[in-house]
Amino acid sequence: MLEQVQGGALSVDEAVKRLRAEPFEDIGFARVDSHRAIRNGIAEVIYGAGKTPEQIVAIAEKMRERGQKTILITRLSPEKAAVIGGQLPLDYRKDGGLGVIGELPEPDGIGVVLVITAGTSDIPVAEEAAVTAEIFGNRVKRVYDAGVAGLHRLLANIDDIMSATVIIVIAGMEGALASVVGGLADCPVIAVPTSVGYGASFGGLAALLAMLNSCAGGVSVVNIDNGFGAAYQASLINHVKS
Amino acid sequence: MLEQVQGGALSVDEAVKRLRAEPFEDIGFARVDSHRAIRNGIAEVIYGAGKTPEQIVAIAEKMRERGQKTILITRLSPEKAAVIGGQLPLDYRKDGGLGVIGELPEPDGIGVVLVITAGTSDIPVAEEAAVTAEIFGNRVKRVYDAGVAGLHRLLANIDDIMSATVIIVIAGMEGALASVVGGLADCPVIAVPTSVGYGASFGGLAALLAMLNSCAGGVSVVNIDNGFGAAYQASLINHVKS
Amino acid sequence: MLEQVQGGALSVDEAVKRLRAEPFEDIGFARVDSHRAIRNGIAEVIYGAGKTPEQIVAIAEKMRERGQKTILITRLSPEKAAVIGGQLPLDYRKDGGLGVIGELPEPDGIGVVLVITAGTSDIPVAEEAAVTAEIFGNRVKRVYDAGVAGLHRLLANIDDIMSATVIIVIAGMEGALASVVGGLADCPVIAVPTSVGYGASFGGLAALLAMLNSCAGGVSVVNIDNGFGAAYQASLINHVKS
């Protein structure tokens, strides 16, 4: 644009107006946006909760028009999935409440993202995490129902823990698994408290506080039941840039 | 007394008056009190916090006059202990903030009370528990600084865990040790959350909630930093009556 | 296996591989597991909440194949019980939401587990506790609706309180019963706060905090509404090992 100004093809006034109109995109944010394009390039995400199937279809179609190959819809109920599936080629992953449109990319991360849960009730959150990680190009290994009350089950998977590039630990109730895994692993651990439990679990608060106070180093925490967020963070780590 | 009434040595009016005066002791509570005597017989306890050394000396002397051989003073600061020690033969246990007057009894419990802590900062609470248990006639074994972030330290003590009659688990921060020990042990586990930690430990709340939500069976919980209460409960278990 | 190695029947490499494959079971954890077998031997437990009847049937059948005689299903709704009952010989205890498969064992504990509730609304939690204790081989005595607002009702049962081996106190609202029973009894008291109440009971929080702060010694606490956990702990106490 500056060249147009230099060449006289664009008046100064018009240039100022354009700069004002999109001040950030033209200069600083263009770089942000292209960065984000790289980051999000593999897949775009629609948060399905609180949207009607019609809204989701409309958004997804717009994304496809823009050339987006893979789309992930999170927090998607079977009922909504049925409606959407009638209009778009939807691969619905019931366990994690996820809808996938398009192909899963080839894994291109540094290593393996390990997803461990304390109990079977934590599996929906774990699947949200695991499939999300796959969508973003990660090889994923699942170890479910390996809570600390049966330590031998966890220790039986010690090879996976020690060879993982990043670990997502998913646990409700007292959330102790994060500390135990954090003590065994030598890679970053992302802990996801779940709302599994009753009474004094206070909807996941007990697990959340426990994980934040983990005595093991190298553990960070995301919101309760936020499998997606943990996987997104894990994927960034597994694709870490120099 | 009824015999006195029958024999005429006591008027009905006087008998009614006496019964009113101490209605519970004469009938139901006498048994309660003798029961309690058995329970408390070995040692009586003075809660030292919020009492002056003079008050503590006065109470202790009254107990000794009644024939009490062993007296335990909890939450006792070194300063108060120094004053009391000038007037009474006090054995001050600085680590647990406990003062002992009289001999420790021979252990007469069923087995061993195992006291485990997650960290070194939990030791004051642990010593409060351990010495209390000893005062009430229990053999005590201590395993300190065996938190879950270094699982091999804990597992190195697996024999003690598996042979204990009752275990007191003491941990601050995320309190995960209670669940791990609860999963390994086959005896009752009493968990004591401690106020060790900062930030989102909220003065022991994180550990308390974690312990209440323990996924391991056989774990019950006492108040934050309540080493005495855990030991008292443990002693009742170790002296369980048929 | 070491003998096989010594005898040459097993190569060193193969032995290492086997040890790695099940490192904990072969050595340390085998003992844990046999301990646990003893502990859990009488009955195995399925947590029914969040499982489909089909899942429960499948798990129960696998347990029966392994030779398990008695199976306890907790948090089981009447609807699920009806489905399961069509496929397995289920004894459904509606009051406590429990399903029992197989015979109740003969009581083999030291003494009596006393279950006391403050109100009639606490009975479902109490029955979860009482039947669980029975399943694990305990003689159980029930005293329901003996809250502290009508102290004479409670005191009318003072003989049961004073002769029990372990007491489970179940109360919602202000949870005061735990302290009063704790003051009368000379055995371990396990307090179960319930979510009975409204407003500032905050789903059982008021009772939970009250019980944790009990001025009576010998009281420990489990999670809100956790009748099963209290009974499990009580059974360990009533079968305390030397």
Added chain:
Amino acid sequence: MLEQVQGGALSVDEAVKRLRAEPFEDIGFARVDSHRAIRNGIAEVIYGAGKTPEQIVAIAEKMRERGQKTILITRLSPEKAAVIGGQLPLDYRKDGGLGVIGELPEPDGIGVVLVITAGTSDIPVAEEAAVTAEIFGNRVKRVYDAGVAGLHRLLANIDDIMSATVIIVIAGMEGALASVVGGLADCPVIAVPTSVGYGASFGGLAALLAMLNSCAGGVSVVNIDNGFGAAYQASLINHVKS
């Protein structure tokens, strides 16, 4: 004033201006104020916390100039009391942190205000309540250290409980005393949670919640440590007007 208007001695404009100037006192609030005078007539109260001794002396002297015979200063530290006592005839009640200037009035209430505490640590709050009640013209009976863990101590005072006109129950920790007394008494019970306790007492929150959830009828609650407020309410009840 209206007569002055009628008689012409006051212009309508002037009357309106006067009415505007003190609209509430002249008409409605005059009655409020004379009511309050009756209510507060016996004694006026200075909240001592956060005021300097000089400020307190100044306020007290102004009250005395207005003809106030008895003045109560609450939350008064010994240090401040010493300063004030050098300038005014102060009767300092150290146990309750109260300063009294002037005579205590003759009791003129309907019956007796009974003040019961659970422990000895609750006595400062109890004395704040007891002396306040005396200042407001009530006969007061004190029963201290009668917590529910030693039920016989409480029941030994059952005659006082049953003959009181209003009872103030003061307890920290789990606050169970309010429910037990509420179940025994047939008069209004005002419960005062205290900040006595540690850990999960959360500065009196546990006792507060317990008292609000009391299963006994006829129990209402004031703020944590608010002995003054309970006594003020009790005095209103003991001087109830038709």
Added chain:
Amino acid sequence: MLEQVQGGALSVDEAVKRLRAEPFEDIGFARVDSHRAIRNGIAEVIYGAGKTPEQIVAIAEKMRERGQKTILITRLSPEKAAVIGGQLPLDYRKDGGLGVIGELPEPDGIGVVLVITAGTSDIPVAEEAAVTAEIFGNRVKRVYDAGVAGLHRLLANIDDIMSATVIIVIAGMEGALASVVGGLADCPVIAVPTSVGYGASFGGLAALLAMLNSCAGGVSVVNIDNGFGAAYQASLINHVKS
């Protein structure tokens, strides 16, 4: 009984046995019970929530057999009321969710119980309080929708406030009405926080805390939405005994 012993009509052994069998009723608790009979004599109360209509009918019929003339059923839904009304002469007060069996007694209290609400949404709690007070023999005056945001509405009722014997203030949201009424009245004020509100009212917690911190003297508080408890307390005050 003692006279029987004195006269020889009863052996000492038999007397001891009887005393043991009902130790509390014969001596101390008999008086408690007769006291309670006086207190509760006018009406007995069934807490309707969590009971089936059949259970309520059964309890009510047993009470009627014992000679109880007036029965109050609280927290009674219209559906349950319809069923009960088919079997018993039930006067259902829909606004307060109360069922009345039998006649309302003539008011015999000292003065008037004034029930004030801040808004129209507080009326269900207010009616629970008002009808309860009537059932227990109190003259009741209702002032509804007089919140502090429209102060003139409240002040228009200042005569009622100043002539009441006891006032029940019912308010949700910020609960400010309790302080304003407490400042105007010269009689005891019982504050009932309600769960009316949203967001940061946290189910009545905001109003509860505000009322506990009231700057006005003479205000005590009951549980959130506890209209019954406030009325019961108010009735005790309005029938205060010397």
Added chain:
Amino acid sequence: MLEQVQGGALSVDEAVKRLRAEPFEDIGFARVDSHRAIRNGIAEVIYGAGKTPEQIVAIAEKMRERGQKTILITRLSPEKAAVIGGQLPLDYRKDGGLGVIGELPEPDGIGVVLVITAGTSDIPVAEEAAVTAEIFGNRVKRVYDAGVAGLHRLLANIDDIMSATVIIVIAGMEGALASVVGGLADCPVIAVPTSVGYGASFGGLAALLAMLNSCAGGVSVVNIDNGFGAAYQASLINHVKS
């Protein structure tokens, strides 16, 4: 700059570089900054808590060098003020913990900012607000100690309430004053909860929640004890721009 490009005085490359170097200031943020200059022009503010007197002096001198005439230092202790006053011409307002360097500007707001407190303990927060408002060019009127328990004191100031342009209500304990003033006023009301109180005031939480739930329209809330923030907001309202 674009004209320089057009005229050839600046190469395109150099222009891009400059734009990149300060992308936000040149285009969008320049306006933000000049806006902010207008907003903050009258006075700049130093948050004094957690800074040493030396740091404060250094910052203030830099501001003065930039030509700033009036500087406000908040949360300033008397000790720090003494040190600073030795180096700079400091006008220290002890009541509000504020230091002023330079002249107070002439008031140039639309009308009057009224500052009302419930009690005398709220005055430090009120003075922080009042002096801040004066520094930002507002006429301020103070009405202190006008809490709702003495409604006539508040109503005596009704003229001020009704003629104010914006009102800052400052109250601790139950915070009811905000609702009452909000109901009387017809201008924006900014409520400041204070940490004045004890027990269940939880450091100002009770007042904060009450104010957020105010039943009166036109009330918004700032952080606990944030007199500065309320005054800043009030000044923006009193200088509202078209």
Added chain:
Amino acid sequence: MLEQVQGGALSVDEAVKRLRAEPFEDIGFARVDSHRAIRNGIAEVIYGAGKTPEQIVAIAEKMRERGQKTILITRLSPEKAAVIGGQLPLDYRKDGGLGVIGELPEPDGIGVVLVITAGTSDIPVAEEAAVTAEIFGNRVKRVYDAGVAGLHRLLANIDDIMSATVIIVIAGMEGALASVVGGLADCPVIAVPTSVGYGASFGGLAALLAMLNSCAGGVSVVNIDNGFGAAYQASLINHVKS
């Protein structure tokens, strides 16, 4: 009335009686009420939640009889709107759950009220705010879905932010938008936390706390989801009186 007294048409006694009967309205409150009339004159508001359609119709008709031209019904469900719409000329704004009866007034405020949301899920609260502001005579500009995670979207609207007279920022989750807008704008910002989010958002608590702690000056906060309250406050600011 005073003139009637002066003229003899009204006796002094009768005048006193009238003044007592309506003491506040005749003198002080008349002014309050006429003030309020001005304030509320444009529109009256019915809070629709918890009212039946019949009740709403009745209230609205009474308002119309009094001459009210515009009526706003908030928190109105589509079902209720359908019923009301059958009886009254209702303009139902589904997005904000608002019903409007009568014409929207011409905007007469000082400038523009800008309503910004962080996400699309915040739109219902935003529409409640926006339509309310319109009803009260304000020009409104909407900028939706401009959360801080996509800063360029927000900055693209910087002209609107800098030219607004008052801004309403609506955000759930972490509520960061309020601080960012507060840092950019030079007008008052009213922040509305929403209950959008899950897990540790605790129903809007996270956003509420964040907004109260905003590091940007000039931000005040209303209750969670309280779009109406924010708009009412904004309208007062936009119509600020001298």
Added chain:
Amino acid sequence: MLEQVQGGALSVDEAVKRLRAEPFEDIGFARVDSHRAIRNGIAEVIYGAGKTPEQIVAIAEKMRERGQKTILITRLSPEKAAVIGGQLPLDYRKDGGLGVIGELPEPDGIGVVLVITAGTSDIPVAEEAAVTAEIFGNRVKRVYDAGVAGLHRLLANIDDIMSATVIIVIAGMEGALASVVGGLADCPVIAVPTSVGYGASFGGLAALLAMLNSCAGGVSVVNIDNGFGAAYQASLINHVKS
């Protein structure tokens, strides 16, 4: 060892005994420990809070004897540092409360760890993070006092944000900086809430909740004020292994 068995140099019994004695180290945990050695190899860490200078010196000397070259002491007060510095070559970093013994290693991470703070009060936590990261072999870049209320300061550092390998965001009060940075960056962001703030910041809770609810992807959270934990996690990411 197996080879010894095979060769006959070790009896089977002795082998079993050895395996039992150190069951975990020989098999599974040996690998854990060597892993950990790699992980911790660069530096060992002593948590200084709650340890005496003498204890710290003793631990540090033992580490040095084991050959540890670099030792980090966290949460170290100047007083303790002075004592330790008298006995060991301590490099005390006052800003972050850190003591370093030995050389800082050459950075060997993938890229740059960027440490950003919202305010100057967050610097102590930031320095704890920054120096910790340096100790563990990371190149660190600091951007301090770049809070969202002055967005241009943050955006002036956009190049650093976009080129970082991992970012640590440190903010108190409302913690909004985490979301804004999370929206700009395309690398993992670790958020550290600080206890900076007052009132409704509740010791860092407001910032903690905000960060957990961040609308930006790729943000995980550690405990309040846990600069060390964030840096440890960041270092693991910056040294991520395949």
